Amino acid sequence: MPHEALLEDFEVRRRRALAMGGPEKLARRRQANVLNARERIDCLVDAGSFLESGLFGTSVMPGDADNTPGDGKIAGFGKIEGREVAVVSNDFTVKGASSSLTNMKKIGHVKRVATQRGLPLVMFGESSGARMPDNMGARGMGTMLGTDPVQYVRQRETPWVSAILGQCYGSSAWYACLSDYVVMRRGAVMAVASPALASMAIGQKVDPEELGGVKLHSETTGMVDTVVDSDEDAIAAIKRFLSYLPGHAAEAPPRLAVPAGCDEAGDGILAALPESRTRVYDVRRIIRSVVDADTFMEVKPQFGKPAVIGMARLDGRSVGIIANNPMGKAGALDVAACEKITRFIVMCDSFNIPLLLFVDTPGFVIGIDGERQKAPGKIMNFMTALQMASVPKLSVMMRKSYGQAYLNMGGGRNSDDIAAWPTAEISFMDPVYAARVVTWGDDDPAERARIEAEMRRDSSAYDLASIYGVQAVIRPQDTRQYLKRMLEIHEMRPTHGIGQRHLRNWPTTY
Structure with missing residues (x-):
């Protein structure tokens, strides 16, 4: 083909990929005041700094290529206030951002680059879980799952942060659990599987909020660090959190100017x-x-x-x-x-x-x-x-x-x-309780007061x-x-601010 035709074909394919799930789905998100996957990245990184990886990725399933632009997950690299970061943003407008062969390869690649080159990893979670029928059957399991032997390994080489910005089931929940910081928008849900699947499993209707809403994860499980009202607030929280951390574990955190007063x-x-x-x-x-x-x-x-x-x-x-x-x-x-x-x-x-x-x-x-x-x-x-x-x-x-x-x-x-x-005050226990223990069964107030005063000595x-x-x-x-x-x-001078990091392999939840 002539160069002009090749370039025209390139532009057609690029526009198709950037269109995500189409104008109607994107319009519904705007009406709901929810950012789409690309808008989230634009809000996170410095203008003009995002370099996408896998723009032309699609589903490998026969007949699915034309309706799976980006295969439902957008990945790449950008800068936050001049510092490099890796980004994965789930595109719910394409098959619910469900996990499949191509998009999991994209995540794996970006994660490896972040680990090897010392970049924080930011993940915008909004996914319906595994894509069916891609994952069904022995061939689906063998090609879709477990192909990356370190997919869920955390040695904390670089900071990971996750935002729960909608339905988060399957891998988007797993990555949130592995992250160092998790922010969740009100109305979002994070769980092992969807309420529909959970309802079928236990034989009764499951409420999404009870299954994995903000109240559960901020008050009971503790798996969410910050609760916000909007996507923009979530992104602001991510930027603020990362500002305290180094880009990777082999450098000291940044030191900033001290405000006056x-x-x-x-x-x-x-x-x-x-x-x-x-x-x-x-x-x-x-x-x-x-x-x-x-x-x-x-x-x-x-x-x-x-x-x-x-x-x-x-x-x-x-x-x-x-x-x-x-x-x-x-x-x-x-x-x-x-x-x-x-x-x-x-x-x-x-x-x-x-x-x-x-x-x-x-x-x-x-x-x-x-x-x-x-x-x-x-x-x-x-x-x-x-x-x-x-x-x-x-x-x-x-x-x-x-x-x-x-x-x-x-x-x-x-x-x-x-x-x-x-x-x-330093002691083994509060003197009031200590006196009660020592005088257990003795109702003499004077004796209890004497012992309590004795317990208060030297504390x-x-x-x-x-x-x-x-x-x-x-x-x-x-x-x-x-x-x-x-x-x-106590500054760590001999190691240029780097600790021994004995806890880097500690489990993420316990």
């Missing part, structure tokens, strides 16, 4: 801390008075409420925040809080992010429910992850630090440096400091300056 914010920290040891407070106020202004990004706020975790910056450095929150169960750590903290430690250790622990906990929630949820194992997972983490760990004891939770929150030698406020910050159980007792308003200096001291 941050050092003065610490002067108001005492206003957030009640003078009464029994009054609750929101630890987020203390966190925000310590870190750089407007940099605290909380994750999983509705899951494991006795703990607050999130990304922040201190003096321009990325840090991971772990804090006990008296607003939730008086700060007593439950199973969900242990899971949430453990997963966060794993992520921070894998990507060279120092950990700051703010301590005010009476211990762990005890009782039948906790034991049924394997509380001892979850507590030890938390403890093991903390001890194995090789990034700098700095603890600040604000008020209570009791029992095993003293160790889990960095006490002993489980943090690299520990400071205590003069308000700190101050200065008592712990006297045996070098903490390295410093500091004024609360000096916390920001203390932590800034400690981060300078």
Whole structure:
């Protein structure tokens, strides 16, 4: 064919591929205020930076080529604020973005490039699951499934983030579970299989929200980190999260400029801390008075409420925040809080992010429910992850630090440096409960009061400091300056900011 004809054919094929599922389906999405697969990529990456991989891919099934542009998944590479990323965006307008041979090869290729070349991987999840009849029968199984031996392997070489932006079944759910950060739009659903299939399996109608909606995954399973109202909000959250992380595990996180006035914010920290040891407070106020202004990004706020975790910056450095929150169960750590903290430690250790622990906990929630949820194992997972983490760990004891939770929150030698406020209390358990245990069966109030007073002895910050159980007792308003200096001291100099990453192979859910 002449060059002109070849180029004309190229343009026809390119327009067909870019048209996705056709104008009617795209119009319905616009009416619903939902971005299509290509608009999501355009919203994510810098203008003009997206380089598509597999534009002319189609289904391999006979007769399906003309109605499967891109084979339902769009993949490629772009830049976010100048930093390279790999992207997979499910195109629900083409066969529900269902998984088939060609589109899974595209995902595999982009994932391999991201891993080998050190690029974060962003996945926009919206898929109906496996495509039938492509996957049916022995030949379908043999050609569609298991052809990539490392398809579901996570060694956290680069950050993975996922957005749940519609129906997410099958592989789009699997990749979300493997990700370091998951954002979910209200109204979306993530589950093993669709409500229709689940209804057939159990013989009763299944509600999509109950099966895998926002409330389930943000409050009960903890598999979603951030809940948003729109696709645009989800993309903004992804960009913000990635701004704290390195592009890959072999480099330190980026260090940004410090907003003006941050050092003065610490002067108001005492206003957030009640003078009464029994009054609750929101630890987020203390966190925000310590870190750089407007940099605290909380994750999983509705899951494991006795703990607050999130990304922040201190003096321009990325840090991971772990804090006990008296607003939730008086700060007593439950199973969900242990899971949430453990997963966060794993992520921070894998990507060279120092950990700051703010301590005010009476211990762990005890009782039948906790034991049924394997509380001892979850507590030890938390403890093991903390001890194995090789990034700098700095603890600040604000008020209570009791029992095993003293160790889990960095006490002993489980943090690299520990400071205590003069308000700190350190003991095996709350003196009130300790006195009740010792006087069990004895109703003499005077004797109980005497024992309680005895139990309160030697439990101050200065008592712990006297045996070098903490390295410093500091004024609360000096916390920001203390932590800034400690981060300078504990910077990972010999390895250029790279930790040993002992936790990189830790399971993603547990």
